[in-house]
Amino acid sequence: MSEPIIQIQRLTKNFGGGPDEVHALTDISLDIRQGEIFGIIGLSGAGKSTLVRCMNLLERPTSGTVLVDGKDMTALSEKELRLQRRKITMIFQSFNLLMQRTCLRNVCFPMEIAGVPRPQARKRAEELLDLVGLADKAGAYPSQLSGGQKQRVAVARALATDPKVLLCDEATSALDPTTTVSILELLKDLNAKLGVTVVVITHQMSVIEAICSRVAILDGGTVAELGDVQEIFSHPSTDAARRLVYPGGASVSQYPSGTRAARLSFNGGTVNQPLIASLAIDCGVKVSILGADTRSVGGRATGTMLLSLPDDPNEAARALSYIRSQPYVTVEEVEYRG
Amino acid sequence: MAEIFTSAFWAEYGGILAEGVLDTVVMTAASTLFAYLIGLPMGVVSVLTQPHGIRPNGPVNAVLGWIINIGRSFPFAILMVALFPFTKLVMGTRLGLRGAILPLVVASAPFVARMVETSLSEVDAGVIEAAQSMGASTFQIVRKVYLPEAMPSLILGGSITLIAIVGYTAIAGMVGAGGLGDLAIRYGHQRNVPSVMWVTVVILVIIVQAVQSVFSRLSVRIDKRLK
Numbered sequence: 001m002s003e004p005i006i007q008i009q010r011l012t013k014n015f016g017g018g019p020d021e022v023h024a025l026t027d028i029s030l031d032i033r034q035g036e037i038f039g040i041i042g043l044s045g046a047g048k049s050t051l052v053r054c055m056n057l058l059e060r061p062t063s064g065t066v067l068v069d070g071k072d073m074t075a076l077s078e079k080e081l082r083l084q085r086r087k088i089t090m091i092f093q094s095f096n097l098l099m100q101r102t103c104l105r106n107v108c109f110p111m112e113i114a115g116v117p118r119p120q121a122r123k124r125a126e127e128l129l130d131l132v133g134l135a136d137k138a139g140a141y142p143s144q145l146s147g148g149q150k151q152r153v154a155v156a157r158a159l160a161t162d163p164k165v166l167l168c169d170e171a172t173s174a175l176d177p178t179t180t181v182s183i184l185e186l187l188k189d190l191n192a193k194l195g196v197t198v199v200v201i202t203h204q205m206s207v208i209e210a211i212c213s214r215v216a217i218l219d220g221g222t223v224a225e226l227g228d229v230q231e232i233f234s235h236p237s238t239d240a241a242r243r244l245v246y247p248g249g250a251s252v253s254q255y256p257s258g259t260r261a262a263r264l265s266f267n268g269g270t271v272n273q274p275l276i277a278s279l280a281i282d283c284g285v286k287v288s289i290l291g292a293d294t295r296s297v298g299g300r301a302t303g304t305m306l307l308s309l310p311d312d313p314n315e316a317a318r319a320l321s322y323i324r325s326q327p328y329v330t331v332e333e334v335e336y337r338g
Numbered sequence: 339m340a341e342i343f344t345s346a347f348w349a350e351y352g353g354i355l356a357e358g359v360l361d362t363v364v365m366t367a368a369s370t371l372f373a374y375l376i377g378l379p380m381g382v383v384s385v386l387t388q389p390h391g392i393r394p395n396g397p398v399n400a401v402l403g404w405i406i407n408i409g410r411s412f413p414f415a416i417l418m419v420a421l422f423p424f425t426k427l428v429m430g431t432r433l434g435l436r437g438a439i440l441p442l443v444v445a446s447a448p449f450v451a452r453m454v455e456t457s458l459s460e461v462d463a464g465v466i467e468a469a470q471s472m473g474a475s476t477f478q479i480v481r482k483v484y485l486p487e488a489m490p491s492l493i494l495g496g497s498i499t500l501i502a503i504v505g506y507t508a509i510a511g512m513v514g515a516g517g518l519g520d521l522a523i524r525y526g527h528q529r530n531v532p533s534v535m536w537v538t539v540v541i542l543v544i545i546v547q548a549v550q551s552v553f554s555r556l557s558v559r560i561d562k563r564l565k
Contacts (some may be wrong), residue, residue: 085473096468
């Protein structure tokens with residue numbers, strides 16, 4: 001379980017050269033363990049997409065090494081690299097399906113490339129479509145599918161060569177909240193069933209919270225924090241982490257350090273559920289909102305909120321357990337360092 | 339003009355008109371075939387070797403770009419005359435169908451290359467990246483991604499090429515090739531029988547319309563993005 005499947009050592013990636021050189025990634029070292037769901041989060045421009053493309057060598061690192069399943073990707077010949085890529089497949093934000101092929105033939109595609117005999121590939125593709133819940137769409141074309149269905153086909157396609165790692169590059173960023181949840185559940189399910197290691201690249205905290213066990217926070221091309229999701233979310237120690245963990249608008253300097261706070265995350269509950277008001281009425285605890293970044297999409301609330309908790313520990317505990325009892329909301333106490 | 343509707347007109351000119359149509363069709367079809375044999379690989383290589391292509395290669399891309407641009411900037415009538423000695427050397431004659439096909443191919447291959455390049459450039463870069471991420475080779479990406487994904491657009495490009503070549507064959511007719519252009523010049527201009535020229539014009543319009551509607555329909559029919 002803890003054997004690293006991907007080892008990145010001192011990875012640096014620059015684009016261009018001379019005065020226009022862009023330092024996309026600087027001295028990145030991290031291990032991704034076999035069988036885990038690993039998250040990489042950062043704001044846009046942090047280098048997440050470049051980092052994931054360095055893992056399957058769609059981008060060649062300027063320096064450093066990338067080991068996938070024990071093989072140094074940077075040292076492979078072109079042919080060896082093509083073979084190795086079957087072990088580390090990828091899904092994308094824009095799905096990237098072949099629009100002129102049916103779903104079944106899309107799933108067959110990587111097997112065609114690998115030279116799997118056609119009848120065998122068809123059979124496997126049918127099984128995979130069944131696995132992602134789209135057995136009835138085998139003959140449909142991508143343009144006839146919804147976004148979520150397209151991503152399921154892409155997942156089936158990515159699994160066709162029995163990869164050890166599935167890279168997900170903003171795989172849910174183009175999907176609505178409900179579909180996002182279903183795709184994340186699919187990934188979690190496949191991780192559990194097949195033991196495939198999943199690497200999730202996202203700018204959405206909620207995605208990390210939903211399925212990842214460990215996370216790396218990327219900021220300005222370097223790893224700002226790396227560790228267990230719970231740990232990092234409850235004790236963000238760098239600015240980059242705080243920016244991501246605390247909702248936008250929480251002005252950090254405004255409160256004395258040591259303020260007790262709770263971070264709430266809304267995962268698609270109905271918006272007409274007046275949580276803060278009912279907290280005051282039902283358990284008599286008054287809290288103030290330090291910051292919030294929530295939105296309603298199709299009548300469902302998503303996003304995060306930071307509440308300051310009462311100084312009285314009993315009241316604080318009551319508030320936390322009340323919020324915990326609500327559906328579609330997760331909460332954790334955070335150390336709010338101003 | 340009324341004589342067009344008499345049987346005497348068709349008895350006199352029907353045979354040569356039919357021959358003209360056949361010559362035009364043969365010249366167009368053969369030239370298009372060879373133009374694609376040369377232009378398609380040129381267009382493919384041009385796309386692959388672009389700075390953001392999957393096989394970036396500055397020098398190859400630049401040289402191809404020059405060849406295509408120079409070929410495209412030659413007016414066809416001048417190209418044909420300039421090629422006379424070369425045509426004679428290769429085909430044995432510079433007249434008739436044989437003499438016309440070589441300059442037609444030389445003129446239209448760069449045109450085809452540019453068409454193909456434009457069609458392939460429309461293929462979503464993400465899909466190409468996906469194929470790369472699965473370990474597809476360059477050849478596999480061309481054969482299984484670029485060409486099939488661009489097929490509706492390539493077919494539309496094919497109709498534009500065919501129609502351009504029909505136009506070129508008429509010019510070729512002016513300098514000794516056969517076909518409808520040749521008839522129009524000889525009868526309409528030199529022998530003062532304008533009715534023959536008008537019939538050739540109508541036939542050319544029909545050919546162009548037919549090519550356009552068949553190819554447009556085919557393009558729509560095979561395009562699975564529209565379903």
